[in-house]
Amino acid sequence: MxxxxxxxxxxxxxxxxxxxxxxxxxxxxxxxxxxxxxxxxxxxxxxxxxxxxxxxxxxxxxxxxxxxxxxxxxxxxxxxxxxxxxDTTCLTTATLQSILEKKDTYGYLPKKKKKVIIEHTSANPNGPLHVGRARNPIIGDTLVRIFKAAGYDVESQFYLDDMGKQVAILAWGVNNIDHRHIPASENKKADHQNVGFYQIANERMESDETVAQQIGDIVKKLEHGDHKTIEMIHASYAPVLDGIKQSLLRINIHIDTYVQESTFVYDKSVERIIKELKQTPHCHEQDDAFYLDMEPFGIQGRNTKFFFLRKDGTTLYATRDIAYHQWKAHHADMLVNVLGEDHKLESKQVRVALELLQTKILPQVVFYAFVSLPGGKMSTRRGRVVYLDELIDECIERAYEEVKKRRASELTESQMKKIAELVGIGSLRYNIIKVQPEKDIMFKWEDALNFEGNAVPFIQYAHARACSILGKTKTKDHKFEAAVLTHASEAALIKQLARFPLIIDDACNNCKPHTVANYLYETASAFNQFYRDCPVLSEENKVLRSSRLTLVEATKIVLHTALDLLGITAPEEM
RNA sequence: GGGCGUGUGGCCUAGCCUGGAUAAGGCACCGGCCUUCUAAGUCGGUAACCGCGGGUUCGAAUCCCGCCACGUCCGCCA
Missing domain, CATH: 3.30.1360.70 (Arginyl tRNA synthetase N-terminal domain)
Known part of the structure; x- marks a missing residue:
């Protein structure tokens, strides 16, 4: 404890x-x-x-x-x-000892021996990730890190839609449109190169009946387990998915497992679910199609029918999602989903179905509001987007200008490049994660790239300052005397460090990753005040100097660990 | 029409779940601090009837009801 x-x-x-x-x-x-x-x-x-x-x-x-x-x-x-x-002395002793002893696992909670599957991102692989969707991987990956720190065994999953219309449109485009008719993309990544096929195919589908028919045929063949078609689909989106993975990797996100939606059609679990759903008292038939009446479950609106089987006998996205959730429930003790707010109804429908099927474990869902542009919503289809890759590039470039402005005379080009990368990526993740997921955010370049105040450089800078102090001393193991750390700034900083485990616990229990960002800002702020008030290296009292060094070391560890929870790198200098 | 979410100084955000002591930060603006560990820092100032109206309570930004604005959904799409 x-x-x-x-x-x-x-x-x-x-x-x-x-x-x-x-x-x-x-x-x-x-x-x-x-x-x-x-x-x-x-x-x-x-x-x-x-x-x-x-x-x-x-x-x-x-x-x-x-x-x-x-x-x-x-x-x-x-x-x-x-x-x-x-008693400050008591708290200081216990806290500093705990940090020095546990080092980069300080704050981590005891192993819970429970497995949690966190599903996030799950974007249609028909084009590059855009800034609207970018909230999803960042929230998801941060939750993965927080749950691990809180003692859970975590697996992250990307639910890959290889059966839907979106991916069929892309596949049709790739196979039927001459690449010379695709508008050139500046970015050489495959997701950027191929999104044009999706956009053009989409236009053709809307204007040309035959194209719509052909795309419909692809979807039907998929449902009936046509191997050639499914292989064709996989081949069509593979380069795009690869591009998405690369983008995620750039912002320190790795997803453990990619689960193909088709799995649940081919292993017949969707079929079984349909059979079971048909036997529930809430199931009704209409023109050979089947639905659950959602009215008794608190769903109101124009239409309370949740269709899970089409009249042609094929399944729907939500039906397959039920199968996926049952499968997940068998493989974990807890489920977390990160979804856009447009999925609220679908998620509720799936939940009701899972309850009717007496599924033991239901997902805890974190919904996030869309990121909008000053002119309105983003849309891949209409090409009205800011892509994640553009944002990453812009963040790094802007960070580079800042580093150059401040450090050009002291650092080498490669050092500055490296720092710009850490600051740029960190800014992106921090700016998105520091706001509660359910809050609407309007994307503005000037906000996203503001490097002052409550922004990641403030925190990284505090860490770099701590490293700088520690780097100027020869002694490695720091002895401390809690009783001499009596300055108000010292006491405030220590209390802040002592709070860290509680923050992890709270962020995990309530699925509130933004609280970690707030904590980091407060901790960096407390350290800056200490830095102002309490000279370390020039302190003549040996005991006080060494005690302060220990406090600096402890702060460095906590800042580093907390930044890591947000997937942000803590630079040694900047 | 209905469901869900959001509304806090000029702008952005925390606090709301679990009601409590002067509503906490950032940006912007004004004014200080670099012979001292990186000033991406720091100190001070101006600025909020917590969307509006009721209710519960000793006490409401927080809970309840109504209204308004914005977002989102209400497809045999995903």
Whole structure:
């Protein structure tokens, strides 16, 4: 157990003892008070009507009955709250020891021996990833990292749509359109080179009945397990998928498993699901097609019919998704999906179906709002997009200009290039992850590429500063004396470091990756204040100097680990 | 028409789940700090009736109801 957990637990236990005589049956919940009023606080308002005393009197009474111990130094009653001041020396010792001992696993929680499958990205392989979709891999990969840190065994999955119309359109294009009719793309990656086939094929499909027919035929053949067709599809999108993987790799994202949708048609699991769904009382037939009535499950609107079988006997995307989820449920203890908000209804329909089929494990879904452009929504079909690759390039280029402006006289060209890469990629990931997924975001270059204030360079810079200090000393193992780290900036920084394990726990339990970004910003900020107030290398008092060095080392470790949770590299210098 | 989500200083964001002590940051703007570990830093200032209206409560940005605006969905598409 980490120091702050232990401390909180003791305070809660002491409160429990005192409050027991008020016949309180609510759970004791301590909160974090505003600046200067201690480390933990307990509000007494709810006892007032019960005891017919003022909250202030009750707070005084409770405060007087809390014994001091190793953790609790001062207990005071103020404005109806019992405020606890914890022993800084004790917290400092325990926290720094914990960090030095666990190093880059400080903050990690005990192994839970549970497997979680996190599905994210799952983009149609018909073109390059664009900025709207970019939120998906970044949220997904960050969750993967957070769940691992929280002690889970994690597998990331990309659900690959190789049966749908989108990929059939691309395949038709690749096989029927002369490449000279495809508008040239500046980017040489295969996903950029091939997206034109999809766009042109899409136009042709809309204007030409025969083309639409041919594409429909491809989809039908896929459903009926025509091997030649499925091979043709795989061959058509393979280069595009490869390009997508390369883009993901550029932003430090690797996906463990790519699961083909066709798997569930060919292994007959979709067939089995249809049979089972037909036997549920909510299944109805209409013109030889089958649907579940969603009305009893809280779904309202113009149409509450969830069709899972067409009249021609073929299945639908959502039907196959049910099979995929059942398969996942067999292979994991917990499921997490990252989906765009346009999938909310489909996701709910799949959930209801899974419940009807008595599937043991249901997915926890993180929905994100689309990233829009100042003029409106992005669309691959209409070519109205900012591609992820363009954004990556622009971020790195802009970061390079910044490095050059500041460090050109001190660093070599290759050093600057390397730093620009880390800062550029980091900026991209940080800017997307720092905002709650459900919040709409409008994409503006000036915001995405702003390198000041609450942005990744601020954090990376703090890390580089820590490295710089540590690099200027010869001694490696730092001894520390907690009692000398008494400056307010030191105490604030240590408390911040102590909070890290709680942040991981919270971010994982609530699937809120943005809280890690907030924590990082606060930690870097606390370090910058310490940096201003407490000279390290020039400190003459040997014990204080070495204790501060230890604190710098500890901060460096935490910043590094927390950045890693966001898939961002911590540079040694910048 | 209905469902779901979002609405916090000029702009952007945290806090909302689990109600609590002066609503916390960033950008922009104004004014300080580089003979001291990288100023991508730091200190101070101006700026918010927390979308609007009700309700619950000792107490509401937070919970409940209604309304408005924006996003998204309501296909035998994916």
């Amino acid at each position: 980490y120091p702050l957990d232990q401390c909180k637990k003791e305070i809660t236990a002491e409160l429990q003892k005192v409050v027991a005589k008020y016949h309180n049956n609510e759970e004791i919940r301590v909160e974090i008070p505003p600046e200067g009023m201690g480390d933990f606080a307990f509000p007494c308002f709810s006892f007032a009507p019960l005891l017919k005393k003022s909250p202030m009197e009750i707070a005084k009474e409770i405060a007087a009955n809390i014994p001091k111990n190793k953790w609790i130094t001062t207990v005071e009653a103020k404005a109806g709250y019992v405020n606890f001041f914890i």
